[in-house]
Amino acid sequence: MEALRVDNVVKSFGGLMAVKGVSFSVERNQILGLLGPNGSGKSTIMKTIVGIVKPDGGSITVQGVNVAADPIGVKRIVGFVPESPRLYEFLSGIEYLDFVASIHGLSPDTRRERITEFLKALDLEGRENELIHGYSQGMKQKLAIIAGLLHRPQILILDEPLNALDPRSARIVKDLIHRLRDDGVPTVFSTHVLEIADAICDRIVIMYDGRVLAEGSVGELRSKAGTAGSSLEEVFLKLTGTSDTREIVEALTR
Amino acid sequence: MNLRAVYSLAVVLTRSQVRGTQRNKFLARVFGEPRIILPVDIALLFGLGGVGYALLSTSGGGGLLDLLRPIEPELLAGIPSAIMFMAILFGVLYEISQPIQSMNTDLVNWLPITPMEYVAGSTISESYIYSFVLCLFLGVVLGPALALGMASVWIAAAFMAVVALFAGAAVVEILDATTNRISSSFYKKSGRSGIVFRLVATVILLVFIQLLFSGYVVGYLLQGVMQAAISVWFIPVVWPTLAVLGAAQANLSSFVLFSSFSVAFAVALFGLAARFRARFWVPVPVSIKLSTRAYQPRQNHVPLIGAVESAMIQKDFRSLIRRREMARFLAIPFVLAISVGISLLPLGTQQTAEAPSFVFIAFLFLMPVAIFVGALSMTSIGQEGYAVWNLYAAPITPSQLLRAKLLFAAILGVPFAIVLLSIFALLLNTVGTYYAILLPVSVLVVLEVSALGVYFAALFPDFREMVRSRYVSVWGSLLGIGTALGVSLLTVAPMALSISLYGSITPQLAIISFGIALAVFIAALKIAHRQIQRMFQNIQT
Numbered sequence: 001m002e003a004l005r006v007d008n009v010v011k012s013f014g015g016l017m018a019v020k021g022v023s024f025s026v027e028r029n030q031i032l033g034l035l036g037p038n039g040s041g042k043s044t045i046m047k048t049i050v051g052i053v054k055p056d057g058g059s060i061t062v063q064g065v066n067v068a069a070d071p072i073g074v075k076r077i078v079g080f081v082p083e084s085p086r087l088y089e090f091l092s093g094i095e096y097l098d099f100v101a102s103i104h105g106l107s108p109d110t111r112r113e114r115i116t117e118f119l120k121a122l123d124l125e126g127r128e129n130e131l132i133h134g135y136s137q138g139m140k141q142k143l144a145i146i147a148g149l150l151h152r153p154q155i156l157i158l159d160e161p162l163n164a165l166d167p168r169s170a171r172i173v174k175d176l177i178h179r180l181r182d183d184g185v186p187t188v189f190s191t192h193v194l195e196i197a198d199a200i201c202d203r204i205v206i207m208y209d210g211r212v213l214a215e216g217s218v219g220e221l222r223s224k225a226g227t228a229g230s231s232l233e234e235v236f237l238k239l240t241g242t243s244d245t246r247e248i249v250e251a252l253t254r
Numbered sequence: 255m256n257l258r259a260v261y262s263l264a265v266v267l268t269r270s271q272v273r274g275t276q277r278n279k280f281l282a283r284v285f286g287e288p289r290i291i292l293p294v295d296i297a298l299l300f301g302l303g304g305v306g307y308a309l310l311s312t313s314g315g316g317g318l319l320d321l322l323r324p325i326e327p328e329l330l331a332g333i334p335s336a337i338m339f340m341a342i343l344f345g346v347l348y349e350i351s352q353p354i355q356s357m358n359t360d361l362v363n364w365l366p367i368t369p370m371e372y373v374a375g376s377t378i379s380e381s382y383i384y385s386f387v388l389c390l391f392l393g394v395v396l397g398p399a400l401a402l403g404m405a406s407v408w409i410a411a412a413f414m415a416v417v418a419l420f421a422g423a424a425v426v427e428i429l430d431a432t433t434n435r436i437s438s439s440f441y442k443k444s445g446r447s448g449i450v451f452r453l454v455a456t457v458i459l460l461v462f463i464q465l466l467f468s469g470y471v472v473g474y475l476l477q478g479v480m481q482a483a484i485s486v487w488f489i490p491v492v493w494p495t496l497a498v499l500g501a502a503q504a505n506l507s508s509f510v511l512f513s514s515f516s517v518a519f520a521v522a523l524f525g526l527a528a529r530f531r532a533r534f535w536v537p538v539p540v541s542i543k544l545s546t547r548a549y550q551p552r553q554n555h556v557p558l559i560g561a562v563e564s565a566m567i568q569k570d571f572r573s574l575i576r577r578r579e580m581a582r583f584l585a586i587p588f589v590l591a592i593s594v595g596i597s598l599l600p601l602g603t604q605q606t607a608e609a610p611s612f613v614f615i616a617f618l619f620l621m622p623v624a625i626f627v628g629a630l631s632m633t634s635i636g637q638e639g640y641a642v643w644n645l646y647a648a649p650i651t652p653s654q655l656l657r658a659k660l661l662f663a664a665i666l667g668v669p670f671a672i673v674l675l676s677i678f679a680l681l682l683n684t685v686g687t688y689y690a691i692l693l694p695v696s697v698l699v700v701l702e703v704s705a706l707g708v709y710f711a712a713l714f715p716d717f718r719e720m721v722r723s724r725y726v727s728v729w730g731s732l733l734g735i736g737t738a739l740g741v742s743l744l745t746v747a748p749m750a751l752s753i754s755l756y757g758s759i760t761p762q763l764a765i766i767s768f769g770i771a772l773a774v775f776i777a778a779l780k781i782a783h784r785q786i787q788r789m790f791q792n793i794q795t
Contacts, residue, residue: 050647051646051647052643052646052793053793054791054792054793071790072649072650072651073649075648075649076649082643082647085643086639086643086644087641087644088569088573088641088644089641090573090576090577091569092544092545094549095544095569095572098549099565099568099569100644100648101551102561102562102564102565103562103565103566103648103649103650104648104649105561105562107553108552108553109551111551112549112550112551115549115551116549128549129543129544129545129546129547130542130543130544131542131544131576133542134542
């Protein structure tokens with residue numbers, strides 16, 4: 001059953017065409033990895049799914065709700081973690097989470113239960129009363145992930161979610177994504193770490209220059225690239241036409 | 255000391271400060287290039303000097319020249335002190351208006367630069383940035399100095415002013431390094447009370463600075479500066495002024511003595527700044543623990559409004575009292591109340607039978623209320639900064655955002671109006687009914703201005719996090735404050751008319767006032783709601 005449908009989405013910023021007719025869909029019980037070099041349009045497409053960026057053309061439906069028609073409805077069911085999230089640095093960690101939970105209308109009992117659980121799971125227990133300003137990048141990332149999960153979303157949109165996380169927290173987040181997938185909560189997430197995508201994604205969409213270059217499971221992508229038995233990194237470099245890395249390294253070390 | 259590193263650092267810091275404070279992209283690009291500052295300085299100095307000299311050399315300039323003759327030495331001698339004061343003042347204001355996010359992006363923490371080189375680069379940068387004020391002052395007095403044959407005194411004043419500017423910049427470095435360490439250690443230990451202490455200290459500083467620039471105080475200082483400088487000769491900050499006075503009196507030994515002392519003092523300050531920077535370098539943002547209590551969530555309900563609005567209002571209050579760049583908004587009511595109080599004082603003590611008119615009191619009272627509430631509401635959206643995505647990504651409706659931002663400004667505006675009205679009642683012996691009328695009028699004005707302010711906040715938001723962030727564009731703030739003042743006057747106009755025509759408020763005209771307020775409030779709510787909807791549809795990320 002389809003949880004997300006992105007249909008021919010177009011978006012430009014001034015003269016820059018960031019997304020050029022992107023289409024893909026995500027089933028329930030599926031983890032979709034968005035891969036692509038910097039500036040390929042991954043973050044823009046994720047923001048359009050959440051309703052933060054309004055597309056110039058095309059349509060997006062999340063769990064049957066059209067983003068353009070009911071953006072608030074979509075925000076209620078989506079858990080979003082942006083790339084390098086900017087949080088309210090003048091709040092303590094607990095105040096920030098309490099704020100997000102209040103916006104989602106969680107009762108005090110539910111708030112306490114979920115926030116305490118997440119803080120403990122992601123090793124933020126004991127630091128929750130400190131101002132976010134003093135947090136490390138990894139701690140801020142953990143806080144943003146917790147904030148995205150607090151309201152038990154029906155779909156997760158995670159832009160580089162494992163950035164700056166320590167190995168234990170990264171593992172917990174990965175396991176959580178798998179567990180949620182098994183419970184029928186799909187995830188769309190972008191990453192530059194191809195091993196991670198290889199390990200946890202059911203399907204992968206490779207974006208390049210605002211377009212979908214290739215789509216499928218890792219096996220399907222290998223056969224598309226004609227690189228059977230090779231790593232996802234080699235498949236990615238082949239498909240995006242950026243496989244001349246050896247020459248670049250040689251030029252840099254000359 | 256690596257002079258090349260000092261030069262590079264000074265260039266980078268100059269670019270960073272100019273571009274960080276200048277909102278106009280063209281001006282930021284032009285003046286962000288340090289090379290452009292020097293020709294501008296020279297043009298300012300000699301342009302003003304040339305114009306002044308030309309004016310005074312004409313036949314009509316003789317009278318003016320006679321007027322200037324006795325005060326020119328004092329003007330020249332006052333420049334070094336004024337420059338030092340200005341460098342310290344601007345430097346401190348720059349420090350306290352930096353948003354918290356820009357505080358820990360200090361590249362010098364990981365570059366191979368010694369504290370001495372950093373202080374040298376930073377001091378040169380600050381001196382260079384404010385050199386235009388120096389040239390402005392010196393340019394103004396250059397013409398009279400040439401016309402009066404005081405060129406040598408002017409040269410002495412220029413030299414001492416440069417020394418004073420450098421010394422002032424070094425003092426800012428010392429203050430910066432010291433407060434860094436003190437606040438780091440203090441916050442670590444004191445947590446929440448440390449934040450409150452910083453807030454109170456910042457508000458007091460801002461109020462002090464504002465009042466210092468009021469006409470009364472400046473006039474008093476200018477009158478007394480020379481006598482004061484002579485009587486406190488042992489204080490180093492007046493040495494540059496005494497050196498110039500020595501030159502003006504052709505007292506060479508006095509000039510040599512005090513100018514040498516001044517240079518030595520500036521060098522000593524520089525050395526101290528370098529030592530402090532080396533000792534108190536705090537590259538990592540400090541962790542502030544606000545509480546040790548276990549998390550106990552509460553039902554976020556401000557009476558009569560929803561949980562979402564309550565949460566946003568609570569967040570905005572925390573933003574207001576915890577962000578040091580927001581302290582200026584908290585200083586506004588104090589500055590306005592004190593300024594209005596000072597201007598009312600002579601009226602209250604006058605033994606005249608005629609009481610101030612209702613229109614006068616209404617204007618003097620409603621103006622600060624409109625300014626304060628307008629400033630709070632107009633900046634309420636832009637102050638979210640880059641963290642605004644938290645609102646965009648959350649299931650918040652435009653109506654909820656409007657209510658939250660409006661109530662935030664109104665909740666602070668109403669108590670301010672009541673306190674200000676009490677000050678009026680204390681200082682002015684005037685008809686009691688005036689106050690009874692102005693109290694409900696001020697509540698109406700607070701509501702109108704809050705709604706209009708949110709409209710302008712959504713129409714002209716400025717989310718950029720930079721030094722002295724405005725949170726609303728220049729046009730937005732001008733239009734907003736103008737509209738707020740206009741609406742306040744429009745609301746009170748029928749009542750003022752009633753008093754001037756009949757000596758009291760007639761029910762009909764009171765109803766008209768109330769009707770105007772209601773109409774403006776409803777119209778403002780509608781346009782604000784529509785504008786927030788548009789803002790959500792055309793999100794600036």
